[in-house]
Every structure is written in C-alpha cells, then in structure tokens.
Amino acid sequence: MKIAVLGATGYTGLELVRLLAQHPELELTAVTSDSQADVQIADVYPHLTDIVPHVLERVEAERIAEVADVALTALPAGLSREIVPSLLQAGLRVIDLAGDHRLPSDLYAEWYKKTPPADDLLASAVYGLPELYAAEIANAQLVANPGCYPTATLLSLVPLMQNGWIDPATLIVDGKSGVTGAGKAMHPSIHFAEVNENFKAYKVGAHQHTPEIERILTRESRTGKEVTMTFTTHLVPMNRGILTTSYANLTVEQTTDDLLALYADFYRDAPFVRVHPVGRYPQTRDVSASNYCDIGLHVDPRTRRVTVLAAIDNLVKGAAGQAVQNVNILAGIDQTTGLRSVPVYL
Numbered sequence: 380m381k382i383a384v385l386g387a388t389g390y391t392g393l394e395l396v397r398l399l400a401q402h403p404e405l406e407l408t409a410v411t412s413d414s415q416a417d418v419q420i421a422d423v424y425p426h427l428t429d430i431v432p433h434v435l436e437r438v439e440a441e442r443i444a445e446v447a448d449v450a451l452t453a454l455p456a457g458l459s460r461e462i463v464p465s466l467l468q469a470g471l472r473v474i475d476l477a478g479d480h481r482l483p484s485d486l487y488a489e490w491y492k493k494t495p496p497a498d499d500l501l502a503s504a505v506y507g508l509p510e511l512y513a514a515e516i517a518n519a520q521l522v523a524n525p526g527c528y529p530t531a532t533l534l535s536l537v538p539l540m541q542n543g544w545i546d547p548a549t550l551i552v553d554g555k556s557g558v559t560g561a562g563k564a565m566h567p568s569i570h571f572a573e574v575n576e577n578f579k580a581y582k583v584g585a586h587q588h589t590p591e592i593e594r595i596l597t598r599e600s601r602t603g604k605e606v607t608m609t610f611t612t613h614l615v616p617m618n619r620g621i622l623t624t625s626y627a628n629l630t631v632e633q634t635t636d637d638l639l640a641l642y643a644d645f646y647r648d649a650p651f652v653r654v655h656p657v658g659r660y661p662q663t664r665d666v667s668a669s670n671y672c673d674i675g676l677h678v679d680p681r682t683r684r685v686t687v688l689a690a691i692d693n694l695v696k697g698a699a700g701q702a703v704q705n706v707n708i709l710a711g712i713d714q715t716t717g718l719r720s721v722p723v724y725l
C-alpha cells in the first residue's frame with residue numbers, strides 16, 4: 380500500500396516518516412509541507428539523509444491520489460477539516476491525526492472553537508482506537524486517529540467501564556505530557572525557559588480531549604449513563620511521553636489482583652498493551668519511541684478507590700504509531716507490522 384504524509388515536517392509527521400521508512404510492507408510515496416515546499420525533506424531534516432529521498436510538496440489532492448492509496452493528515456486542527464473532503468473525493472482513504480473528525484459538530488465547535496466538518500463526514504468517521512474498534516477501522520474510508528491523552532486514558536479505563544466496576548461520577552484523570560505534544564509551532568508558553576525546570580498545569584477545565592474521553596467512556600460504559608470527569612493536563616520538561624493517572628471509586632469488593640486479572644484478560648489479544656504485575660507502575664521511559672501502552676493499577680483497601688496509570692509515547696502510540704497500526708488494519712496485514720521496535724530506554 381502506498382502512503383502520503385501530509386504535514387511531514389511537523390513532529391507527528393516526522394514520526395510517521397520515520398516509521399514508514401522502516402516499514403516492510405507500506406511505501407512512503409509523498410510528503411507535504413507548506414513552508415518548505417519544493418525542498419528535499421532531508422535538507423530540512425538532515426537525520427533523514429540517504430534514507431528518505433522525497434521532495435516536500437504542497438497539498439494537491441488529485442496529485443496525491445495519483446501516487447498514494449492512503450493519506451495520513453498530520454495537520455493543525457481546522458486545516459484537516461478543510462483538506463480531508465478533497466482527499467476522500469479524489470479516492471484516497473484518510474487517517475486524520477488532528478482532532479477534527481473525533482467529535483460531533485456541537486462538541487467540536489464548543490471545545491476546539493472552530494467550524495466543524497459536515498455532519499455526514501463526521502458520521503462516516505471511525506474512531507481509530509484499534510484495541511476497541513479494529514473491525515470498523517478495517518472498512519473505513521476516514522479514520523479519526525485518537526488524541527494522545529485519550530489513547531492512554533481510554534486504554535486504562537475501558538475494562539473497568541465495560542464491567543461497571545467504577546462509579547463514573549467519581550472519575551478524576553490527571554494527564555502529564557512532554558512538550559512535543561504541543562507541536563513544533565512556537566508559542567511563548569513552551570519556550571525553553573518557560574518549560575525547563577518547571578512543572579505546570581494547562582488548559583485547566585478546558586482541555587479539548589475532555590469530551591473525546593467522556594464520549595468513548597460513555598459508549599463503553601455498562602450502564603450507558605453519560606460519563607463526566609475532572610481532567611487536568613500538565614506540561615513536563617521532557618520531549619516525549621504521556622503519563623495519565625486516573626482515580627475512581629470502586630463499586631465492587633475487588634482487589635488489585637482481581638482488577639489486574641480483568642485487564643490481562645481484556646488485553647490478551649492486544650499486542651501493544653502491557654499490563655504490569657502488582658506493585659509495578661508504568662513510566663514514560665519504558666515506552667519511549669515505541670507503540671506500547673503500559674498500564675498499572677492499585678486498589679486502596681482504605682478508600683475503596685482504584686488508581687490506574689498508563690504511559691505512552693505521545694508521538695507514537697499517541698499519534699503516528701497508532702496511525703500506522705490503523706493503516707496496517709486497513710491494509711489487512713498484521714497490525715504490529717513495522718511497529719515492533721524496542722523502546723528506547725535512555
């Protein structure tokens with residue numbers, strides 16, 4: 380299958396290029412950029428010298444459809460919405476890494492403060508979390524690749540939601556992200572001096588991933604009751620990685636061992652989810668540059684609350700790796716193809 384990466388000069392786009400350059404069955408055939416059009420990608424990013432020969436081009440749907448079967452859009456929110464319809468019309472299948480096709484139009488307008496895509500397009504988009512929706516992804520024309528925080532949060536909470544073992548009204552999620560999560564566009568709040576030797580919350584009560592997480596948890600909830608949660612995101616002075624910590628009251632008398640057995644069973648066929656044993660908890664270093672999501676949990680017998688932790692690499696399982704996993708599913712090949720790389724511990 381031939382693949383085009385739109386927004387190849389951005390952080391997730393570059394990660395897509397890296398993964399596709401070493402993928403045994405997918406072929407990278409086009410890369411786009413607006414600011415660096417007509418320049419060889421290796422001249423912009425010398426680490427790609429002698430590895431990726433492509434010249435960056437401007438987005439032109441018909442031309443991309445001539446050389447590719449699938450377009451991966453690693454573009455800013457709002458821009459994907461403008462470009463995706465022309466890609467679909469040109470006959471491409473699309474995996475959108477931006478948030479534009481993950482929410483119904485009212486929630487998108489409210490949380491992204493942008494004009495939403497057309498309702499029929501949103502209705503046709505499949506939410507691309509392979510551990511839950513692989514069958515739907517396989518036949519999709521448009522896949523909405525999940526957000527980074529939602530990937531870690533959903534994988535760490537869905538087993539409990541499906542079984543009704545937590546009270547969703549008590550759910551609190553803390554997210555911590557490395558700085559590449561914000562993309563390469565410079566903003567004063569992510570200036571080196573603002574981030575280095577500092578730790579701060581951001582978008583408190585206003586993070587755009589809140590409705591994405593709540594909707595999928597509601598869809599997967601045993602009771603079907605609408606889930607609302609408290610969600611607070613924090614910026615960590617490191618390049619890659621997300622760690623989420625979720626807290627909720629248990630509705631059952633289960634122990635840590637019981638819950639871990641549930642998770643082990645739930646993810647028995649999920650090659651990228653690793654459930655830690657009792658007393659071991661995920662850390663970002665264990666998943667860095669890999670497509671793994673590590674999960675660990677603890678039931679506090681004093682409070683009857685569970686703490687669930689998950690770690691992912693925001694650029695890989697939180698974006699580009701998950702997108703390649705989704706392409707593998709579209710292509711009908713093993714979903715781990717090209718994604719089995721060992722995490723980079725140091």
Ligand SMILES: NC(=O)C1=CN([C@@H]2O[C@H](COP(=O)(O)OP(=O)(O)OC[C@H]3O[C@@H](n4cnc5c(N)ncnc54)[C@H](OP(=O)(O)O)[C@@H]3O)[C@@H](O)[C@H]2O)C=CC1
Nearest residue numbers: 386388389390391412413414453454456477560562563698
């Ligand atoms: N970073 C992360 O961890 C995650 C990001 N996402 C989402 O994925 C998308 C991409 O994110 P990220 O890679 O971080 O973003 P970046 O800001 O790093 O990259 C954006 C890309 O879009 C291109 N671009 C910007 N404006 C235009 C334009 N007008 N026309 C054509 N191309 C344009 C840029 O190319 P150039 O500047 O060369 O023109 C660049 O290649 C975003 O929607 C983001 O929210 C999702 C999950 C995780």
Ligand SMILES: CC(=O)N[C@@H](CCC(=O)OP(=O)(O)O)C(=O)O
Nearest residue numbers: 477478526527556557560561587
């Ligand atoms: C550290 C940091 O700033 N991270 C970004 C992640 C953005 C993102 O992934 O945006 P969409 O999923 O909405 O496209 C944030 O928290 O907004």
